[in-house]
Amino acid sequence: MGELGGFKKYERKQEINNAVVDRVKNYKEFTAPLSVEEQQKQGSRCMDCGIPFCHSGCPLGNLIPDFNDMVHKGEWRKALEILHSTNNFPEFTGRLCPAPCEKACVLGLIDEPVAIENIEKYIVEKGFEKGWIKAKRPSYRSGKTVAVVGSGPAGLAAAQQLNRAGHIVTVFEREDKLGGLLRYGIPNFKLEKEIIDRRIKILEEEGVNFRTNANIGVNISVEELKEFDATVLCGGATQARxxxxxxxxxxxxxxxxxxxxxxxxxxxxxxxxxxxxxxxxxxxxxxxxxxxxxxxxxxxxxxxxxxxxxxxxxxxxxxxxxxxxxxxxxxxxxxxxxxxxxxxxxxxxxxxxxxxxxxxxxxxxxxxxxxxxxxxxxxxxxxxxxxxxxxxxxxxxxxxxxGFTGPEQTLPEKLGLTQDVRSNIKASIHNYQTNVQGIFTAGDMRRGQSLIVWAISEGRQAAHHVDAYLMGSSTLPLKDSNDLLSA
Missing domain, CATH: 3.50.50.60 (FAD/NAD(P)-binding domain)
Incomplete structure (x- = not known):
């Protein structure tokens, strides 16, 4: 993986931030990308570890040495395919994740770790630039319907995975725009909202249905959820301390x-x-x-x-x-x-x-x-x-x-859901099911306030179990969360 001895030859480099005096004048993202040649050099620093730990540090289990190697070779499209195989939204994680993968990088023991997060961002942005990222509608429909409550990273990941399995998915979002915390909780200078919109457009083209201004238990009755064959609650931990x-x-x-x-x-x-x-x-x-x-x-x-x-x-x-x-x-x-x-x-x-x-x-x-x-x-x-x-x-x-003390109480109370000692909705990582038949939960609503990579990971895992619940088995990918090193 990477260039032989590349980690000795090349220093770690990342995007350069614009000068403070300039960037505080607006709410735009303020990083200047490296040249393509330099980006490939950063991929070349991946050191072909005997036992790589980077993808164990990542809750998504990203195949990091694999996509680094493709970047090193200039095979950007293959790198994108590898990255998307485990991560639905690398354009979000490549901007917002604190990169536990880099803290687990073997090179980090002796030198600056590989700039994994930046490489991830370059891969997906190259994919959008070249038009490689397109909607992929499922080849068949199961006839099963699923409601996803919340359009943050956990909800969007669950929705896309379940749609890929052929189910008819409807996402309910209480705000006027989609994205959950990504939309209004993250400042524009960290994530410009066009980045969310272009991904939402792809999900819509793939067949995911979205309903905004739809606050379940407030202006939308919880009884409406009973019309679906399964429900996934991904409302986040929004109760501020x-x-x-x-x-x-x-x-x-x-x-x-x-x-x-x-x-x-x-x-x-x-x-x-x-x-x-x-x-x-x-x-x-x-x-x-x-x-x-x-x-x-x-x-x-x-x-x-x-x-x-x-x-x-x-x-x-x-x-x-x-x-x-x-x-x-x-x-x-x-x-x-x-x-x-x-x-x-x-x-x-x-x-x-x-x-x-x-x-x-x-x-x-x-x-x-x-x-x-x-x-x-x-x-x-x-x-x-x-x-x-x-x-x-x-x-x-x-x-x-x-920080946040847990999810708001409207849904747990109206749906009769069991909560843990921290007020999170109780559900095991073994199946993500709540105590109510057909209702699942994932992301911060289940585990408490956490990282974006955990939200996407949990949304993906919950989707696997919902699919198995509906169909008896599932071909959607599943990662054993018990093996993860990240907290």
Whole structure:
């Protein structure tokens, strides 16, 4: 695989980001691709491992050495076929995935790992450029009908796989546009929405039916699901975590998703521009150090925020891989996103104690205290506040990017579904079936907040089991999730 000794000959290279001063002026993607020659060199770095671990680190089980080799040889169409055999939407993962495959790359033990995610993006973009990616309608129809609730990556993957098996698939999406979190939860500068639209167009041409503004249990009765032979719930984990402290009702304290969703909707509907939460000339504090917090930072900078500060309650991760997370597992390691690079004061081991508001109820500041985590063997880590470390931070806006506690309760309650201790819909990876006959679930709604690759993987696996439920057996691909190294 790859060029003999290529990993010694070529250095790792990735797309170059446009200058910060330019990219914060708009909401476009801001990477400049490598030349085709350089892209092939990156594929040549794949080192023909005796036992490759990259595809074990990937929840999708992508055949990474195989498509790297095709890129090295300039066989782009073959690379695309290999990539699509395990991944329905590499144009999404090639932009948004944190690339656990790269952290499991054998080359990463001694050098910079192969730039797998970037190669994946180049392969699929080459496929669209050359017109190789076309709708493939199934050769027959089974007569069986399937409802898929949610059009995020899990729902779209399940829908495409089940349609390929010949079933008549209808996807219900509560928003006005398709894509789930990809559409309104991910900023345009990370994923331009035309990327979603071109893939949706292919799914429609393949025969998948889509219904937008269709919120099951709200404006669409759950009884309608009984008309289908099977249902797959892929609604995600959208119940945002709150911060129940004094002053949390202050005008200026917002959930991160409210901020991001309104901004993205306004990009495509000028009538909604007055509805955005505007950070222009504001002192902004983002509470939460994950990807959603990073997206709030990037969006605030594009608004022209006066200052952007980020709080994280956990310790600052090490810059190098920690011994606690050895190769090939996902490492405990500091991540600096492109949004962080655009301007942000990052703070770790900070706990917010109170939001301060004026007589009008408007946010004017917040109080924090520094903390440390006390590790006691056999017990959960305890959060200890440092005496005398209290501090007041002036601010106009706060965005809560604290993650999600699980799915919203409408569907579980109305369908009588069993939930686990984390409020996720309970279903085993052995068949993805819920406690209700004919109802399956996949993605964040089943496993909790997770990665896009896990969502696509679960959608594919659920589709296999739904097909087997409907037909007695299935030829749709199945990967044993128990073998995966990723968390």
């Amino acid at each position: 709150n911060l129940p402290i004094p002053g949390s009702d202050a005008k200026g304290v917002h959930q991160a998703m409210d901020f991001l969703t309104k901004q993205t909707k306004a990009l495509f509907n000028k009538d909604l521009e007055n509805d955005i939460i505007n950070a222009k000339d504001k002192d902004v504090i983002v509470i939460g150090g994950g990807d959603t917090g990073s997206d709030c930072i990037g969006t605030s900078n594009r608004h022209g925020a006066k200052s952007v500060t980020n709080f994280e309650i956990m310790p600052k991760p090490p810059e190098a891989r920690s011994e606690k997370t050895p190769w090939p597992f996902w490492p405990l390691q500091l991540k600096t996103s492109s949004s962080h690079e655009e301007g942000c004061d990052r703070n770790w081991l900070i706990n917010t104690k109170e939001f301060i508001k004026n007589e009008k109820g408007e946010l004017i500041a917040l109080k924090t205290v520094e903390v440390e985590w006390k590790i006691i063997p056999g017990e959960r880590p305890k959060l200890i506040e440092k005496e005398g470390s209290e501090k007041t931070w002036p601010c106009d806006l706060v965005f809560l990017a604290l």
